[in-house]
Amino acid sequence: MPAAPHDLDQTFLALPLRALADAALARARALGAEHADFRLERVRSAMWRLRDARTSATSDTTDLGYAVRVVHNGAWGFAAGVDLTMDAAARVAGQAVAMAKLSAKVAEAAGTGTAAPRASGEGRRWVMGGKVELADEPVHPDRTWVSSYEIDPFGVPDAEKTGLLAEWSARLLAAPGVAHVDAQLLAAQENKFYADTAGTSTTQQRIRLHPELTAVAVDPATGDFESMRTLAPPVGRGWEYLTGGYDWVGELDRMPEHLAEKLRAPSVEPGSYDLVIDPSNLWLTIHESIGHATELDRALGYEAAYAGTSFATFDQLGSLVYGSPIMQVTGDRTAEHGLATIGYDDEGVAAQSWDLIKDGILTGYQLDRRMAKLTGFPRSNGCAYADSPSHVPVQRMANVSLRPAPNGPSTEELIAGVERGIYLVGDRSWSIDMQRYNFQFTQQRAYLVRNGRLAGQLRDVAYQATTTDFWGSMVALGGPQTYVLGGAFNCGKAQPGQIAAVSHGCPSAVFEGVNVLNTTQEAGR
Known part of the structure; x- marks a missing residue:
């Protein structure tokens, strides 16, 4: 405001x-x-x-x-x-x-x-x-x-x-x-x-x-x-x-x-499941597999020594199939109550909103003024930030968000369309490689879905995929009524290290045929 x-x-x-x-x-x-x-x-x-x-x-x-x-x-x-x-x-x-x-x-x-x-x-x-x-x-x-x-x-x-x-x-x-x-x-x-x-x-x-x-x-x-x-x-x-x-x-x-x-819940039987993922869990998957992967300095290799690189390399801009055609992701420095929302960034660039992924295709990156000039973009989209007066501004994440389906269904209606699956609520642990490609996530609560109904909680659930396979398996999005702006205070990057707060909005969503692991069995291997 x-x-x-x-x-x-x-x-x-x-x-x-x-x-x-x-x-x-x-x-x-x-x-x-x-x-x-x-x-x-x-x-x-x-x-x-x-x-x-x-x-x-x-x-x-x-x-x-x-x-x-x-x-x-x-x-x-x-x-x-x-x-x-x-x-x-x-x-x-x-x-x-x-x-x-x-x-x-x-x-x-x-x-x-x-x-x-x-x-x-x-x-x-x-x-x-x-x-x-x-x-x-x-x-x-x-x-x-x-x-x-x-x-x-x-x-x-x-x-x-x-x-x-x-x-x-x-x-x-x-x-x-x-x-x-x-x-x-x-x-x-x-x-x-x-x-x-x-x-x-x-x-x-x-x-x-x-x-x-x-x-x-x-x-x-x-x-x-x-x-x-x-x-x-x-x-x-x-x-x-x-x-x-x-x-x-x-x-x-x-x-x-x-x-x-x-x-008292039973341990999950590992295998392939359809997942209904609540925004309270999906925001973190967005942060790790999209937010970091579309930082242009990563994609160009500038953060390789510490924060990592990105599989979404610059030569794939406009062609990389990131996910299913229903996938629309924006970078946004203007969202009300967003943790990365600003008026102007630390290079004097006015806050903006722009497409990162449109119809499932990589169409943009998060930029500062140096990266924009270096790669031929006409303007930065306002992603320079320093967490302290003693630190130099570096390229940091905007509020990266998955858009809901206009007039889309409720979470309950999404669950009703699943015969055999798991409904995931709340974030817990995560693991992802340095290229933001192979990942594994857990949750606060996991519910077995049987014939469109919740059939009790499960324990020891983790879902595992590659970024493009996971987002390519997304078959349904909830409507605006399911949209929630999640986020974190503690996103780390750069050398010397800096911390930034960032939000990620998303609706509930359905993913078909995702590999589910039993964390207890995995730990015992």
Whole structure:
């Protein structure tokens, strides 16, 4: 949502944002930088954790500082500082230019030459080095943006936060069979001011929350145990999410019964099943097999040393059959309450929504300005992000989402169409290879489906496939009424490592003939 200046945190606005930026950018220009940008951030992160309705840990930290990034003589330079004076900002800009000069010398000595495609068995790979150029972006002067929320969680007394978590924990502990309950709330507020030598300047504020409760049941006769988490996703919302934005009481009241049934459920018979997958599980499969695979830096091999590559290589753009023709996937930096939703990215690029997969065909990637220019795209789609003022922006994931079927069926109607299958609810563990191709996922709850009806829970269920086989087996999508925006606070990438929060929306969906494993049998092999 666009914001008026008074919507922004006044203590952040009281900092000398413009003066520091002007000092840094003027110094970078004077030293011959072709491009320079300045980013001042204040990131506040807090955590409240309870064990069996008693507080076990809390934290509340703030990271405040700024960074200057430059392109000088075709090379990157970056430096960061915490001294909020004009002289210090100018010195940091000078350090960034000095780093760019050093980088240019290192590249020249290494003989990397210009960036160019190089044939390999994985499609075209790209070598590092060469002149840094950025895709064009319209100038956005004096823009402000605040994420969509009603109540700032940092304005709510800590006693009220822990009190609500304790009340919910006690509710679970009072249920028969529940032995232990863990509860936690994560909260973050990001304030960013960005300015560059082209004339763009943006001031932004984001709020996000992740509440979570986990109940544990123990069979006293056998010592066997099971655990189950709430399905409520993390969101780009405020305190209102915990006081009326989700059916917390209903979910907490149902959890003990679900947990007891799971504890006595039979182990799954491995084999081929039709799967009905709830959004609370499918979001994670999207994240791992589509979200990461369509990051262009991965597809070009730039992340191979740490985060991995992608089977969806750049030479397959427009031709790779990613999944069935009903598959429509978008990258989106504008979704309301999305964890990766912004007004402008950390390169001054305005938020957008675009196609990644259309009718089952790979049609796009997630880009920053360098990658866009390098590969011939006219513009970045706004995927540059740094998780700290001391980190350089890198290409990070947008809200990558599978679109529902217009006027599509309910989850119950999808289940009714399955003769022999399994209905999967909630995310649990995952495993996927470095190319984002071979994977295995588990869930919080799995229900046998027999003749269109749920026939009780199963244990030890995991589904295994390759990315293209899995998405190619998708035969039905739920309607908009089944669509849920899931997500995570802790997506990791880059060296040094950075963490980003991201959402993934999807409807319920049906997949035919997916290989199901018994995790207990697999572990015993």
